[in-house]
Amino acid sequence: MIRRVAVVGGTHGNELTGVYLIKKFEQFPALLRRSSFETIVLLANPEAAASNRRYIDRDLNRCFAQADLANPALTTYEDRRAKAIVAQLGPREQPQVDVILDLHSTTSNMGLSLLPSSRHPFNLRLAAYLSALYPAVRVCCGVQCDQDTPLLRSLTPLGFTLEVGAIAQGVLDAHYFQQTEQLIHAILDYIDASNQGQPPPAPETLKVYQAIASVDYPRNDAGELHAMIHPQLQHRDYEPLHPGAPMFLTFSGETLPYEGENIVFPVFINEAAYYEKGIAMVLTEKQEMTIPNEC
């Protein structure tokens, strides 16, 4: 039984889809009202949103590791926000909400992506339901999908990051704004029906893109880029990348191939915020999962 759902946006202040959906929901709370549970909304990083920046001091979505939350010496704006959010949503061992939906956007061409907080059967069945309802939906599991991670969504095992794009930072895209809102409503309706013992039918299998590694840009000894995403790979998130296929293009025009031995499916290709994290893309492998019966 789900009692409380948190819809969170603006964890990154320049991802405007989430920021403005939260503003809309704050103005029209009836939109999120369902009979069997309560929904709360949260603008996670208001200072960053006001400044139209991803963060003020450090990435809020890397502040939720257990050790950091317990460390009183961490006092940046985002560390203080993380602690305030935990005070509101509850710590992992005593959550005050059952489900967290964290609304993000990406400059990568990832369409409508669901990143589940864990492989809990509830998440998988809901993801399978949404994939059947909206064929554009894709499900992507992080490397740390089942562990303690520094991500906001990891405060509860149930829920997702919604990652939509390609959307430039600081830009509102009406198409994706509407699609994200539609997805939120579908999730709330599903939870409501499930609470009432009538979970909508969902496929028994689910296609999951499981992250296996990240790849950094080629850099020189000083750490500066010396290549970009190859034009033939740009915008090709979730498409198969074959061994030997173009991966990077150096500034001098030389093509650097993918040197792995297996076909992979890159995501987060050319995400603006990941340059500083040393991530040019995340490689995934495609898995067909069977949904456990009881969930």
Add this chain to the structure above:
Amino acid sequence: MIRRVAVVGGTHGNELTGVYLIKKFEQFPALLRRSSFETIVLLANPEAAASNRRYIDRDLNRCFAQADLANPALTTYEDRRAKAIVAQLGPREQPQVDVILDLHSTTSNMGLSLLPSSRHPFNLRLAAYLSALYPAVRVCCGVQCDQDTPLLRSLTPLGFTLEVGAIAQGVLDAHYFQQTEQLIHAILDYIDASNQGQPPPAPETLKVYQAIASVDYPRNDAGELHAMIHPQLQHRDYEPLHPGAPMFLTFSGETLPYEGENIVFPVFINEAAYYEKGIAMVLTEKQEMTIPNEC
């Protein structure tokens, strides 16, 4: 006779096409070498580029108004940079360079756009030549095309802003990186041939998109957005917008039409950096110009 050309990038620190082209040209200066003139390269806002932000204190590309340059009380980082750049490129009344090419990118879908520094016949003929060479090139004149403006490019009457997109801020797009570089080489080759008395043939007419007005987002009394670019207008830069056609979509889903009486051709649709400037798009009208003979 052109003696010196300045190729400028990173006027906005998060427009990486220009930043990395300048780095490339600094590493391989021979690429810009031509026999009849000198080319200098300039990373205009190094602090903003290092921080991956448009600017530190204020928009450098609004710091070149004559009055501001003469005002010793203006001491923000960008004001000081503007004065340093004028010291290097020369003031308007005594320029040290003849042509300025200022490399920008935009989140709007403007393809390869040339924004001439003035309607000088040299600019128009060169633009006509480039439009014929690359059919994707479009020429867009600002409202203040012939006046004292706060733009860096306005330090010399000859030259262009190169505005390429859609590219998200903080992202390198290899396709546009290569196209921008190709355009720079074509411009330098043209100047070299002209200097030697053999200007390449160019069409006698030129299609110009002349800015006539800018349009802000619909906002509430507190100045906050209450609508976004309509999905049917998004990405449609340079396409005709008819009276009554969808222009904005409110967060509640209401379509707001274009209320003008004439067909216009919007550009800078949904440019991320223009939210704070109160510009949702710039309306242009299409003009067919005849190139003056002697230039």
